[in-house]
Amino acid sequence: MTRYSAATFGVCFLTSALLFSASPSGAVVTWRNMSPFYCSISSRDQQWPPSPYDYAIGNLSPTTDMAVACSITSDQDLNHRSGSSGVHSRTTILGSANVNGVTNACACVSYSAAMGGSCGNQTSIYSASAYSAELDTSAGSGSWAYTSVNDFPYVYMVLKRCSPSAGCTSYNTLRGYKLYM
Amino acid sequence: MIRSISVFSLAAAVTVFALAPGLAHGYRRSQAAFTCAPYNSDDQWGSYAISNNALSGTKVYACGVDSDSQHHPNNVVSTQPIAIRGSAYMAEGIYAQACVSYSSIVGGACGGVTANLTVGSLTLFPSASAWTSASSSDIPHLIVALAGCRSNGTGSCLAWNLVRGYHVDYN
Numbered sequence: 001m002t003r004y005s006a007a008t009f010g011v012c013f014l015t016s017a018l019l020f021s022a023s024p025s026g027a028v029v030t031w032r033n034m035s036p037f038y039c040s041i042s043s044r045d046q047q048w049p050p051s052p053y054d055y056a057i058g059n060l061s062p063t064t065d066m067a068v069a070c071s072i073t074s075d076q077d078l079n080h081r082s083g084s085s086g087v088h089s090r091t092t093i094l095g096s097a098n099v100n101g102v103t104n105a106c107a108c109v110s111y112s113a114a115m116g117g118s119c120g121n122q123t124s125i126y127s128a129s130a131y132s133a134e135l136d137t138s139a140g141s142g143s144w145a146y147t148s149v150n151d152f153p154y155v156y157m158v159l160k161r162c163s164p165s166a167g168c169t170s171y172n173t174l175r176g177y178k179l180y181m
Numbered sequence: 182m183i184r185s186i187s188v189f190s191l192a193a194a195v196t197v198f199a200l201a202p203g204l205a206h207g208y209r210r211s212q213a214a215f216t217c218a219p220y221n222s223d224d225q226w227g228s229y230a231i232s233n234n235a236l237s238g239t240k241v242y243a244c245g246v247d248s249d250s251q252h253h254p255n256n257v258v259s260t261q262p263i264a265i266r267g268s269a270y271m272a273e274g275i276y277a278q279a280c281v282s283y284s285s286i287v288g289g290a291c292g293g294v295t296a297n298l299t300v301g302s303l304t305l306f307p308s309a310s311a312w313t314s315a316s317s318s319d320i321p322h323l324i325v326a327l328a329g330c331r332s333n334g335t336g337s338c339l340a341w342n343l344v345r346g347y348h349v350d351y352n
Contacts, residue, residue, distance in 0.1 A: 040216070040217070040226070041223070042225070043223050043225060043234075044224075069215040070215060070216075071212045071214070071215045071216035071346075072213070073212060074210070074211040075210035076208050108229065109213075110214070110229040110230055110266075110345035111229070111266075111345065112266050112345070112348070115228065115268045115302045115345075116229055117228070117230075150209070150211065150348065152211055152212065152213035152214070152345060
């Protein structure tokens, strides 16, 4: 290849890159909101709290905690590894917390190509009101930065029991969760 | 001029492959298996996966597959468009098939059932025949059946059949 051809190739590569990145199918998706009604509840039925905690899933039990895992839809428009080189997406959970709290909340992946998975650092929320909590996706071996784009991202949390124990009026809930760049 | 067109074509082709991650398997969309719903029972979990934690009986899950105007059941790639990732302690510990619920009439259809022949971490590729013969507006999903866990001899589980998630590759 002559110097002229190499230069032409380079110019054409850049031109094609600009055209490709600007095409409709290459449109950037920067956030994705997901409903908690997709979530999995470990060994229990999914429960819906009464007003004003409705439009959410929640723990209606005054004695038993509820472990929740919620899949994050992952595709080539937006996934847990979206972003510039070395950068990963972020995730936030939304809901309400009582004095017992929403505990052990973390961002995880199940591995695609091997058994097991990993999670980031855990967060607990005792807001006694509405919460919006960004989960750690950057620390340690659970960092999404160290996972494969093919892994399956999800969020995990424990909705502690409702309160007061004698006739619940306050609930821990999950109203939604989001993935964003 | 002809050489310039050739160079441009080559550059464009190289660019597409360089900038389109996963283009070799089309457009990939993935879900963790926690989105699956168990039939007439509660969810059960294993290690970063859904499971069957009973010593006997098969646990059946239905797993929704997102569908939109570009990525729908009859626009999947022709070769192994569905990949279910899991692990099994026994041959035929995991069964899977791909189905649709019809959008405009009652009912639906499913493709053939596939089962694992190996143990350990594995991938199942169920037939997408029910998807490729469906309407673009039909609603795709997967059916996954997990055989019971292996007993440790004292009434507890020692090993499980698990599903971690699933990929669908579209054109």
